[in-house]
Amino acid sequence: KAGVTQTPRYLIKTRGQQVTLSCSPISGHRSVSWYQQTPGQGLQFLFEYFSETQRNKGNFPGRFSGRQFSNSRSEMNVSTLELGDSALYLCASSRSYNEQFFGPGTRLTVL
């Protein structure tokens, strides 16, 4: 059974640009969540999508957005990038409360 895949694995952008990250969940999983990981703030929840609907959202500015497609694949977008957006972005796929599987992450560097 294939795991959670995230593309790209590494990304370098400059301030002011926008970026789109992609996550393909495990087959059969309808929930996809996104997390930002930084050395200072740790792992912070961005948002969760379930059956193409945003079910929950963390405390991030509107520059951070996401969507989910009918095949459960999800994308997140960050517009007007800031230096502080440099982080590891992790995607998690799940089918229920008691299982959450993470992808390898996308390392975003903003210069």
Next chain:
Amino acid sequence: AQSVTQPDIHITVSEGASLELRCNYSYGATPYLFWYVQSPGQGLQLLLKYFSGDTLVQGIKGFEAEFKRSQSSFNLRKPSVHWSDAAEYFCAVVGSGAGSYQLTFGKGTKLSVIP
């Protein structure tokens, strides 16, 4: 709001020694609790989980954790640490019945292993 505290930022143990990583949670209802491990530059791997039943749960790689409701704790243990266990460990909670699978993580404990 739910929260997770991992009091130890960094722990160093000798290979072969026992290990206990602490985790305290705050949640009003029945929590689902997890331990994840992260190697440098990698994603999170699930070690074990607790959601009901026996309070001592077994996980992968020889890890176990004990849920103590009276102490709001879910400590991770391993009887004998291997050099390959060096990594960062995260405790997390999700609220059952909250209508969302959002995980709340602790800040993590970095484990170093001395050969």
